[in-house]
Amino acid sequence: MSSGVAKYRLGPFLLASEIPLPELEPLTADAAYAGSDAVSIRLAPVPESIANVVANENRWWASRQEYLLRVPAVANFLVRNGREVLVQPAPAANPADIRAYLLSPIFSTLCHQAGMYSLHASAVRVGTGVVAFLGDSGAGKSTLAAGLAQRGYSIIADDICLLDTRPNDPSPDSAADEPGPTLVIPVAPALKLWRSALEQFGASPESLPRVFSRDEKYRIKVPQPTEIPLRLPLREVLFLEWTNADGADQDRTDAALQTAFTPVEGVHAVTRLMEFTHYDYLMKPTGRQTGNFLLCGRIASQARAFALRRPRSFAYLDRTLDALELHLAALKV
Numbered sequence: 001m002s003s004g005v006a007k008y009r010l011g012p013f014l015l016a017s018e019i020p021l022p023e024l025e026p027l028t029a030d031a032a033y034a035g036s037d038a039v040s041i042r043l044a045p046v047p048e049s050i051a052n053v054v055a056n057e058n059r060w061w062a063s064r065q066e067y068l069l070r071v072p073a074v075a076n077f078l079v080r081n082g083r084e085v086l087v088q089p090a091p092a093a094n095p096a097d098i099r100a101y102l103l104s105p106i107f108s109t110l111c112h113q114a115g116m117y118s119l120h121a122s123a124v125r126v127g128t129g130v131v132a133f134l135g136d137s138g139a140g141k142s143t144l145a146a147g148l149a150q151r152g153y154s155i156i157a158d159d160i161c162l163l164d165t166r167p168n169d170p171s172p173d174s175a176a177d178e179p180g181p182t183l184v185i186p187v188a189p190a191l192k193l194w195r196s197a198l199e200q201f202g203a204s205p206e207s208l209p210r211v212f213s214r215d216e217k218y219r220i221k222v223p224q225p226t227e228i229p230l231r232l233p234l235r236e237v238l239f240l241e242w243t244n245a246d247g248a249d250q251d252r253t254d255a256a257l258q259t260a261f262t263p264v265e266g267v268h269a270v271t272r273l274m275e276f277t278h279y280d281y282l283m284k285p286t287g288r289q290t291g292n293f294l295l296c297g298r299i300a301s302q303a304r305a306f307a308l309r310r311p312r313s314f315a316y317l318d319r320t321l322d323a324l325e326l327h328l329a330a331l332k333v
Contacts, residue, residue, distance in 0.1 A: 004018070005017065005018055006020060008021055008024040008025070010107060010187060011107070012111075012185055013037050013038075013107075013110065014027075014039065016038065017040075018042050019098065021099060021102070022099075023103060023189050023190060023221065037082070037083070039083055039084065039085065040084045041085045041102065042085070042087070043087055044086045044087070044088065046068070046077065046078045046087070046088040049068070050067075050078070051063065051066075054286060055286075062286070065081050066078065066080050067079040069101075071090075071097075071101060072090070073090050074090055074094075074097045074101065075088060075090055075093055075097075082111070082112075082113035083110075085106055096209065096210065096212070096213055097212055097213050100211050100212050103189060104159065104160070107160065107187075108279070111160070111162055116165065117162075117163045117165055117277060117292060118161055118278045119161040119237075119276055119277060120135070120160075120276045120277070121134040121135075121157060121160075121237070121276065122141035122144070122155075122188075123145070124145055124154060124155060125154040125156055126235065126328050126332060129181075129331060130156050130161075130232045130235060131328060132237050133238050133308070134239050134276040135239065135240035139242075140240055141158075141159065141240060142158055142192055142197070145191060146193055146197065146201060146220070147317060147320075147321045148324070149191070151321065151325065155188045156184055156188060157186065157188050158192060160187060160278065162187050163185070163234070163295070164184070164185050165291075180233075181233035181235075181303075182295070182299050182303070184231060190219040190222055192211050192217055192218070192220075193217065193218055193220065194217050195217075195218065198218060198220075200314045205218050234299060235331050236304040236331060237269075237303055237305050238261075239307045241310075242309070242312045243257070243309050243310065257311050257316060258310075258323075259309070259319065259323035260308075260310075262306060262309070263304075263305065263306055265305065266300070269296075269300040270300045272305075273299055273300060274292060277292055277296070306327075308324075
């Protein structure tokens with residue numbers, strides 16, 4: 001599997017990987033590396049256990065510095081201190097499955113160990129800021145992002161919306177003692193869409209690589225900058241919900257078939273943001289629950305927050321996108 005060490009940029013990290021990552025563009029020898037945190041990805045035996053475990057389930061164990069993940073028929077992974085990943089492939093493992101874990105849950109683990117926070121969200125650029133769509137798997141985050149991409153919006157994140165929590169200067173319109181806006185670090189190597197969504201957008205799944213070898217989910221590559229990308233302020237969060245409509249009658253115009261935006265304010269916004277923070281279940285055992293609460297409170301005080309309810313059927317997707325563009329028009333400044 002290894003063909004030497006190649007270097008890639010993914011979000012804030014410079015990856016030096018013994019495992020080829022064709023989903024990312026390799027960096028040339030003269031690419032600028034300044035400002036990136038170096039991460040080593042190596043093929044090596046993974047220990048049976050780790051010390052000082054603070055949380056675990058049947059396939060993973062976590063301490064404050066390490067995270068051990070065992071995926072049957074794929075690989076064992078060990079992440080250390082947000083700087084190193086050891087990978088021990090299973091016999092006859094599909095390399096694409098190993099890479100899928102590296103580029104999603106393992107990348108998210110690196111961010112967590114490095115002291116970063118990320119939302120379970122896809123995001124697009126709107127004007128000078130970012131709008132994030134938050135929801136569980138299957139909520140349609142990537143589908144909405146893909147629909148807006150077809151209408152000219154830039155993809156900022158897919159599933160992992162990474163936040164820059166370092167202190168930043170106040171905006172010109174805020175008081176001098178107030179923190180600046182929460183910034184989003186662009187990281188979207190690909191949009192991951194199910195076959196049904198791809199077909200809705202007129203794309204051919206057969207021409208695209210699968211995310212996992214046995215799933216009908218496919219990867220649409222998003223071009224990555226070789227330089228560190230511009231961080232943009234998070235302006236709005238949308239919590240995705242479905243109506244109960246099944247879309248069988250396309251002529252119905254009752255509320256069940258409409259796209260609706262309901263404001264989410266105060267503690268309700270903070271609670272929902274915490275719910276959709278990656279590794280929310282590790283925040284307390286790793287001593288980061290207070291930091292997560294403060295960050296979510298900061299986001300709720302600075303960004304608009306809405307629940308977005310819309311029909312599940314693809315027959316109403318264009319109507320939803322029309323309503324969404326109208327809603328976002330106020331942010332295009």
